Amino acid sequence: MKAVLFDLDNTLYAPDCDLFSLIDVRINRYMEEIAGIALADVDGLRRRYWHDYGATLLGLIRHHEVDPEDYLDYVHDVDVASRLVPDPALRAVLRDSGIPSYVFTNGSRGHADRVLGALGIADLFVDVFDIRIAGYQPKPNPDPYQQVLGRLALQGEDCVMVEDQLQNLQTAKTFGMTTVLVAPEGQAGSDVSWVDSHLQAVGDIAPLLSRWRAGFIDG
Structure with a gap:
């Protein structure tokens, strides 16, 4: 090998370190505040994009024309050391x-x-x-x-x-x-x-x- x-x-x-919960909050906030998606639609779209593409990001690129680098910087801006x-x-x-x-x-x-x-x-x-x-x-x-x-x-x-x-x-x-x-x-x-x-x-x-x-x- x-x-x-x-x-x-x-x-x-x-x-159980639950680091992803911090990222999860940032993803939802990005979709609503930056991508302009109605809050009521965020959860459903995340499930759909996860199912269709394997990750939220690819769905946002294809359907909402988001800047992938801006997205990655935003959603990973979390306090890793806290978890x-x-x-x-x-x-x-x-x-x-x-x-x-x-x-x-x-x-x-x-x-x-x-x-x-x-x-x-x-x-x-x-x-x-x-x-x-x-x-x-x-x-x-x-x-x-x-x-x-x-x-x-x-x-x-x-x-x-x-x-x-x-x-x-x-x-x-x-x-x-x-x-x-x-x-x-x-x-x-x-x-x-x-x-x-x-x-x-x-x-x-x-x-x-x-x-x-x-x-x-x-x-």
């Missing part, structure tokens, strides 16, 4: 992984840098691939995965994808990646045929890293 691709939000930190603290245990796992680690996120590079800094693990990642890598197309669209593999000059079979979203792992599996779901027990659902391993928390990945270093790729 030559690369481990980690999702960022609710993967490298626990969902996240350094994670020495995760740092130790990543430091000793023996396999290059990367962040692959639907968020922005700036947001990723702030999150990694707050967790105390920024120096342990070779690079960050953000929403810009495929013209703001988010996971689970296939184009971002293709672009990441191109940047790495690797095949899907050389990579592991670590994620909290099943649909994003499903696309990863179509590229031949080994897939790891990070989610509380019972959250996975019934059809997880494209998931090779299921972890309660990302810090539990150490035994898998050991197996991959030894050449086992069956998850």
Whole structure:
């Protein structure tokens, strides 16, 4: 195994840190105050754009002509340090992984840098691939995965994808990646045929890293 691709939000930190609730407020405010969408329509449009495009941003670009950079700056302008603290245990796992680690996120590079800094693990990642890598197309669209593999000059079979979203792992599996779901027990659902391993928390990945270093790729 030559690369481990980690999702960022609710993967490298626990969902109960509730950082995304701060971003969620900013997204709603942007849609109403900047994009000029009636407040009564915001929730419905967010669900529709999430379903149709995988992220609110792409729907806003296509239907409301928003400036994607303005959107990314606005919605990620949150106090990350109020929700996240350094994670020495995760740092130790990543430091000793023996396999290059990367962040692959639907968020922005700036947001990723702030999150990694707050967790105390920024120096342990070779690079960050953000929403810009495929013209703001988010996971689970296939184009971002293709672009990441191109940047790495690797095949899907050389990579592991670590994620909290099943649909994003499903696309990863179509590229031949080994897939790891990070989610509380019972959250996975019934059809997880494209998931090779299921972890309660990302810090539990150490035994898998050991197996991959030894050449086992069956998850």
